[in-house]
Amino acid sequence: MRTLEVQIAERPYRIHIEPDLLYRTAEMIRPLVAGTPRIALMSSKTVESHYRERVERSLRDAGFEVRFIPMPTGEEYKDLKTVSGLYDVLISQSFDRNCLILALGGGVVGDIAGFVAATLFRGVPFVQIPTTLLSQVDSSVGGKVGVNHLQGKNLIGAFYQPKTVLIDPRVLQTLELRERISGLGEVLKYGFIRDAAFLDTCLENTDDLLTLSDMDFVTGIIARSVRIKADIVALDEHEQGRRMLLNFGHTIGHAIENSAGYGVFRHGEAVIMGMCAALMLSTNLSGLEKTLAETYIRHLRRIPVNGDLTQLDIDAALEAITHDKKVRDGKLNMVLLERIGHPRIVEGIPEDTVRETLEWLKDLYTEGVLS
Numbered sequence: 001m002r003t004l005e006v007q008i009a010e011r012p013y014r015i016h017i018e019p020d021l022l023y024r025t026a027e028m029i030r031p032l033v034a035g036t037p038r039i040a041l042m043s044s045k046t047v048e049s050h051y052r053e054r055v056e057r058s059l060r061d062a063g064f065e066v067r068f069i070p071m072p073t074g075e076e077y078k079d080l081k082t083v084s085g086l087y088d089v090l091i092s093q094s095f096d097r098n099c100l101i102l103a104l105g106g107g108v109v110g111d112i113a114g115f116v117a118a119t120l121f122r123g124v125p126f127v128q129i130p131t132t133l134l135s136q137v138d139s140s141v142g143g144k145v146g147v148n149h150l151q152g153k154n155l156i157g158a159f160y161q162p163k164t165v166l167i168d169p170r171v172l173q174t175l176e177l178r179e180r181i182s183g184l185g186e187v188l189k190y191g192f193i194r195d196a197a198f199l200d201t202c203l204e205n206t207d208d209l210l211t212l213s214d215m216d217f218v219t220g221i222i223a224r225s226v227r228i229k230a231d232i233v234a235l236d237e238h239e240q241g242r243r244m245l246l247n248f249g250h251t252i253g254h255a256i257e258n259s260a261g262y263g264v265f266r267h268g269e270a271v272i273m274g275m276c277a278a279l280m281l282s283t284n285l286s287g288l289e290k291t292l293a294e295t296y297i298r299h300l301r302r303i304p305v306n307g308d309l310t311q312l313d314i315d316a317a318l319e320a321i322t323h324d325k326k327v328r329d330g331k332l333n334m335v336l337l338e339r340i341g342h343p344r345i346v347e348g349i350p351e352d353t354v355r356e357t358l359e360w361l362k363d364l365y366t367e368g369v370l371s
């Protein structure tokens, strides 16, 4: 088993990663809680159908009382209405501040359940078992929990660290390929901002990663990703500086995601395209060597994202970017690379430069130009 410490100042905690760890849920939780608290196991439909039983059995066999609390599936339910419904269920079932909330699912389940845990009775103990690649390498690490508002994603939330995070890479076997690709986008991002050798390993073995042909390899990739994110978060728990680096590929990625409309691209797919744009911009604005950038762009372009950018509305994408909080006085700040593994925040990027890059990206992701 791989165990990583997250060095958050007030309360460090551990993340455990191992195939079939789900069967050992109780054993991992036991030392972190006083006695045997009642456990509210929250999960969504698909995940529940695959994994509820093994988690529940582990907990019940160890003497825990478990109540299963169903959650809706999908980003459109990540809101205060769902949170409110969950408060109702927990309070009506007499859960008290000594209970434990266990989130079993992807980022949506983790973000909602974590927000409930952070706020119910001013905070109850929380454990995450993330089941998508994206949630294993990204959303379960760092303590950001929350829900969407009609005006925008993740506008309501808290920083709330779990007691532990249990990652079982085996569960990725039931995850759709498209969701694995989305998670891969974030994995590659860690390589770009922190570890060139890791990036190359991932790019050389993308097929193995996506087909999960070697669980040890997948486990190692997840562990390295979590380590990189956890280290950045530990330096900047409340997102005032260093954590910005995690936005590599995200400015243009978000713009593509938002302007395409809900559900067209998965988040990580948009990040893959956004990283192509960021690499191109890096050659002009932060001194990244051009041939190197082109090599990585070719690698990224080969990853089969669903759909293309033929329909990309460049004005709408630019509008999405200028509404982004990173814009100051019509100029944009972005995370770009000086070298692979060495990011820097570049300030004051003119809108015209971004427009040209979007035009270039649209061509790159228009069918037929794959090389």
Ligand SMILES: NC(=O)c1ccc[n+]([C@@H]2O[C@H](COP(=O)([O-])OP(=O)(O)OC[C@H]3O[C@@H](n4cnc5c(N)ncnc54)[C@H](O)[C@@H]3O)[C@@H](O)[C@H]2O)c1
Binding pocket: 044, 045, 046, 047, 050, 073, 074, 075, 078, 105, 106, 107, 108, 109, 111, 131, 132, 133, 134, 135, 138, 139, 140, 141, 142, 143, 144, 145, 153, 154, 171, 172, 173, 174, 175, 176, 179, 182, 267
């Ligand atoms: N808190 C953070 O720091 C942070 C960081 C990144 C993303 N997020 C949030 O995470 C969310 C996206 O998370 P996601 O990509 O995990 O999507 P998701 O939670 O919507 O899950 C994607 C789909 O996969 C299914 N699924 C999950 N695990 C499965 C499994 N093992 N087998 C089969 N199907 C499975 C789910 O039912 C769902 O249909 C967004 O809401 C985003 O805002 C949060």
Ligand SMILES: [Zn+2]
Binding pocket: 138, 186, 250, 267, 271
């Ligand atoms: Zn992301």
